[in-house]
Amino acid sequence: MAKYKYGETPEKQKKWRKEGRGLGRGSEYHPWLTVHDVASKGNIHRVKGIKIPRDHHLLSDPERDYFYILEFSDSVIDIREQFPLFELEETQAIAQDLGVEHPIDTHTNCPKMITTDFLVTIKKDGILKDLARTVKKYDDIMDQREMEKFEIERRYWKQKDVDWGIVTEREIDSTMAINLGHIRASYDLSKLEGYKELSEKSKKTVMAKFTEVICGSDIVIRDTAFDFDQKLSLPIGTALSLFKHLAFNKVILIDLEKELDFDSPQNICIQQATAHGGLVG
Numbered sequence: 001m002a003k004y005k006y007g008e009t010p011e012k013q014k015k016w017r018k019e020g021r022g023l024g025r026g027s028e029y030h031p032w033l034t035v036h037d038v039a040s041k042g043n044i045h046r047v048k049g050i051k052i053p054r055d056h057h058l059l060s061d062p063e064r065d066y067f068y069i070l071e072f073s074d075s076v077i078d079i080r081e082q083f084p085l086f087e088l089e090e091t092q093a094i095a096q097d098l099g100v101e102h103p104i105d106t107h108t109n110c111p112k113m114i115t116t117d118f119l120v121t122i123k124k125d126g127i128l129k130d131l132a133r134t135v136k137k138y139d140d141i142m143d144q145r146e147m148e149k150f151e152i153e154r155r156y157w158k159q160k161d162v163d164w165g166i167v168t169e170r171e172i173d174s175t176m177a178i179n180l181g182h183i184r185a186s187y188d189l190s191k192l193e194g195y196k197e198l199s200e201k202s203k204k205t206v207m208a209k210f211t212e213v214i215c216g217s218d219i220v221i222r223d224t225a226f227d228f229d230q231k232l233s234l235p236i237g238t239a240l241s242l243f244k245h246l247a248f249n250k251v252i253l254i255d256l257e258k259e260l261d262f263d264s265p266q267n268i269c270i271q272q273a274t275a276h277g278g279l280v281g
Helices: 010-019 061-072 089-100 143-158 174-186 200-213 221-231 238-248
Strands: 045-048 055-058 074-083 115-124 125-134 165-169 216-219 266-270
Touching: 045 061, 055 061, 055 074, 061 074, 061 115, 061 125, 061 174, 061 216, 089 143, 125 143, 174 238, 200 216, 200 221, 200 238, 221 238
Parallel strands: 125 165
Antiparallel strands: 045 055, 074 115, 115 125, 216 266
């Protein structure tokens, strides 16, 4: 559970609820905690979403990596991070039944609002389902106090008939997350120099031609992209951005579980990629 920069009080909780924190869906959702509210031991990230076009507040590197994988999955339709367990009386009752202390703010001695790192909505066989996921470092999950808080969280979601689970860095494919971090930046080509100035017809022509030349056997991506830029008098790097764009949009199939290598021969084909769903089902 994240540590607050400032003390938490019932008044602050009421204020945040009035602001709409923890409410809404999709682009209208507001996380209970933001990167400005917590004192993190590690890195914190505010990431602009693509599937859900809003800022996502991720309080650790593993949270960011897990978010990248969730966002890329075709089955995921909504991601709500730092989701509050609003029924404070309910989590307090669970803690009492367990005979453990409910999390409190050490500065104010007031009960803290417990949050789940991700509430993920997936669509499978036409049916919507929510999954609650807590992201923790593996070395932390066996801590006795952490286990007590996990059990409060688990029982809360069980009462809501929501599947809850813990995800550690051991379950997150770090190579895939790094690759997605690289290629997702090219999802939007509207700001790509040398490409954004083209007419819509020219853009379609360029994309079609590049898709044709980049697909085949023993393709060296960087060399092929460089030659394409020169042939069409595009700024160097344009075609490489087009490649990343096509890969992120699953127009071309690449193995994202292996380190991206733009300098070695590869076999690349146009194919609808299978979404990575190992951590969301």
